[in-house]
Structures are given as C-alpha cells and as structure tokens.
Amino acid sequence: MAGVQEIMLRVAGCGVSVKRAGKGPPLLFLHGGGGAPRWLPFMARLAERFDVIVPEHPGFGRSETPEWLDTIGDLAFFYLDFIRQLELERVHLVGSSMGGWIAAELAVRSTHDLASLALIAPVGIRVKGAQKADIFLWSHEQLTRNLFADPGFAEVILKMPVTEEEQDQRLKNALAMAKLGWQPRLYNPHLAKWLHRIAVPTLICWGDSDRLIPPAYGPAFRDLIPGSRLQVFERCGHLPHAECGEKFVRTLTQFIEGVRP
C-alpha cells in the first residue's frame, strides 16, 4: 500500500474513512456490499493514471453510521456533498454492485461534476423474472465462492487469516447492506424511471458468470441509460475489477480516454 493515504473526513456530519492514491483526473470508486477494507491491485493500477479515491460508505467498515442513513438515496446525496467538499471536478465515478446503485442514484440527481460513469454489475433496478440471488441466506463461505467464476480465487480469499476487526466489520457491513437493500430487495422501484437523466458517457460492465445478479441486468441498464455501452467479461463473476483486473483496467482506461475532455 505504498503511497496510499488513509484519512478520516467529516462529510454531512459523518466520519468517513477514505483511501487515496495517484495523480491525474479524479476517479471515485464506490464499493459494493463487501466494503473496501483493502487497497486492491486494480486500484493500484488505476492510481498510475488517476487520483483514485476509495471511501468506505457511511455505515460500512471504519466509517461511522450516521442517524440519517436509511436508503441508498441518502448515500447518493452524501456523495454529492462529498464531491463538493473535496472540490472534485470532472470526476470519473465508478461503482461496483451496491456502489453501482449509489452511483446511478447520484447520477440521476446530478451529473454536474461527473465526467463519466462506470457501473460494475450494479443493483438498483428490478428485471422481472431475473431473480437476484438471496445473498442474505448465504454463509460467508458460500458468498465468497459464489462471487467468482474461478474457484481458485475464492480458495485464496477463504484461506486468508481474518482479524477480529475484520470479523466485526463483516457484521457491520452486512447490517448496513440489509438496512439499505433488504426490502425491496436491492432496488429502488423509482430508479429505472429516471435513468434517462444520466447525461454523461456511461460504461456498464458485467461478468458472464455472475451468480449474484443475473447478466440479463446488463442489457436492461444499457437500454435505460442513453448512449451507454455494455462490456461483458468472459469467465468472470460478480467482481470483474477483482477477478479480471487487467482486462477491467484496460477497458475502463480506454473508455475514459474516449471521453471528450
């Protein structure tokens, strides 16, 4: 984690833990339900060309849980405040899974400070007949195995030693995840109606072997966000940025380079 700054900021009355590294245009990464406890290889790669900012959402990890946290919409407004407070301009906003939901909710509210949007297997809408997996009935081990197409990936993660702090954060993250996504399950019935408001270049990424959110959601998001592009990653699960990191970084970088300055 050489060169990675870890700081606590106070935004909208909430102490929030932020990791940051690299120079270049700002890239704000919004994590999914598993949190962002570590600086991952794809972040390091992106930090070679971008100012990569990775907060832990209010309610998650080392961040505080504010009284006002009830819905994903609250986090969307929180990150609009966050962007303003850090005086970020022309941000490349990237969100994975639940973080993709936050990013989409943010973008339908305002794209004023965004240069581009990348959604990695986001939740937030419902495609009838395409059932999301019931992640809340899975044990940590089952979830870990189901996150990846390559079983070897899960094996490595499951063998890593877990500290008590990490155990506690898992419980905390699961609580926040339930609060924000239990019912209706991982979507906002009103989001799909307004996705057409997203007026920045948008990339949607999906693993073809996603066992959490069926890949049928990819085309649904693409059709709802004008001008967006869908990139499917082969032999890849729910976390293309982690499982297919090299290809993901290449795809994202090319996409951002194609965005008019």
Add this chain to the structure above:
Amino acid sequence: MKFFMIHLMPYADLDLTYDQKYDSAWVTLPNSYYDPVKGAKLYNRYLDELEYADELGFDGICVNEHHQNAYGLMPIPGVMAGALARRTKQAKIAVLGRALPLLNNPLTVAEEYAMIDNISGGRLIAGFVRGIGAEYHAWGANPAESHDRFHEAHDLIVRAWTEIGPFPFEGKYYNFQYVNTWPRTFQQPHPPIWIPSQGSRETIEWASHPSRKYTYLQTFSPATALARYMAMYKEAAEKQGYTATADQVGWAVPIYVGETDARADAEAKPHIEAFMNKFLRMPQEMLLPPGYLSLQSMKGVLKAKGAMMAGAHTIDGLLDKGMFICGSAETVRQRLAQYQKQIGFGKLLPMLQFATLPHDLTKASMERFAKKVIPAFRGVA
C-alpha cells in the same frame, strides 16, 4: 407459581427425511410437504389439547406465531385464540406472537387483541415479539428495522388502547390521521403484556422499565442462560429503582411426564430429538439475519448459538443442559423445584406437546403434570 401450557402446533406428520434434500424446516422447505387432510386433523387435535388444559386447571394456555414452516402452524395466532376464547372458560389465553415488526399496520393487532379480550371476557394476555430471524426471510420484512419498528408499533398499540380516540399518530414507520380503535379492550387500562425473547439485554432493559414492568419470558434456552437472563432482569429492575417480583419472569420449556423415569425417557426421546434436530433446523444465516440483534449482541449470540445449533442433539444432552425436563412426576417436580429455587421464576410455560409427540402421550403427560406436578407449586413464588 403459575402454569401456562404453550403449544406450537407443529406439523407432526412432517416427513422427517426432508433434511436429506433441504437444509431447513423453515422458509425454503416446499409446502408440498404439508398434506391438508392431515393438517386439518392436527389443528383440531391441538385445539382439543389446549381446551383440555383449561379443564385440567392450568392457569393459562398459549398460542404462538411463526411463518412458512413446519415447526409451528400458527401464522395467524388470533384465529386459534378466537376459537379458544369460546370453548375455554377459566384459562387465560396468551398470544405469544404477534411479531410486530412484520406488520404494515400495527393497529390490526390493537383491534385483534381487543376483540379476543372482549369475547373471552378479559382473559387475553397480549404478547409482543419480534419473531425469530427466519420470519424476516419469510415475510421480506427488514431485520435492520426490527427493533425500531417493534418499539414504534408497541407505542402505537398501547396508546390505541389507553387514549381516547380519535388522535393522530406521527411515527417514523407508521402514520395515522385517526387512531380510534373499536372495540376498546375489556381489561383496563389494557391486557397484561408479555415479552417472550430468546435473550437480549436491550429487550430485558426495555421490558423491565418501571413504566412497563412487562413479564419477560425466556424461551427454549439452556438453564444457565435462563439463570443469566432472569438475573439480568432483576438487576435491571434494581438499577431502575424497584425490586422485580418472580411474577415478572417466566420460562418456556418442553416437558414430558411419564409413568416412570425410564418410560418417560423412552417415550419422549424420538420426539424431543426430532424437535431440536428436525423442526428447529435452520442455517445460522436464516436464524440471525443482519440487524436482528445489535452488533454487540450478535457477536455474543453467534458464539452461544453456534454451540447450540451445532451437531445433533440427544435427549441426554438436552436434559443435562436443562433445555428439556423429562421423567416421572416426582422427577419433574424435583427438577422444577430445583430450577425454581435457583432461578426464581414465577411463571412456567410447559410445552407438553412437541414435534411428533402423538395425542395419547401428550394427553397422559398433561394429566400427570396437572395432577401431580402443579399442586406441589401452588403457593410457591
């Protein structure tokens, strides 16, 4: 001490080999396992058993609420309480539901309980629970809102019973222009309120508050845990400036009374083991969804429940832990006297039917309990 027979009304005809295909008797077990012809007989048999408890002189009878499972067939316990209100004459009728956080409109419970209280001439005991974790999977209710919704729904119901309506209610989850419950409760200011729980400090501190002094019931826990939670209630009361009476704490526990110890053990064994190993079977994620307990309680319970849920239970293990009381009337009397003396509860909720225990054994055990156990405790606690 007072005695309230509790019934879960399990689907006793459950094919016990279900667990070769499914990991739980809850939520995800297909309802093709339920045969309505057998189920209809069971419902009427179980109502007969509770009515018989009234004849035998139990102080009360208790029904219960669980959803989408084979463990207990009373998703709407008020239906049973309504039937019992007409057929029983003396016994109190305790509804040890309703799971308030599952409700979109808690006023339905204010109404339902008030109706039962009227029909029974003031024999209702109003239970308020959060339901077990599986309920949140079955009903899609958000476990992370469970505590807050419980408290708000409770406040709404008690106000609906005690304040003259119409009045507005302005909550976070529930909002009403007109709260004006008809009928009013027969018992004034309101029926006694009982809080069954599997044990949580938050619930105990809340129930023991001087403005409430609700009866706290510990359900199906090892005797050591029972002792700890009962002591916690009494300490919480002391801290809040009063001394709790034994009457404020109760224990729900499966009990079987046989002719002799050896016969009792042999008769109860397959049924109590099926109760723990088949009917209560569920993965930890189903039992403890995120938010159901505070993070601090969750850590503690994960350790304790991990031990309780792990592996197959045997009758001997259950007897050792005090999770089951079984034997001749003499043995049951002694065990109860010993626990009562150590722990000091004033209400006992014997579960005299469990899992697959058939009617004839249930009835005989109930009779022995009523005639040879209860009298020994009259005037105690």
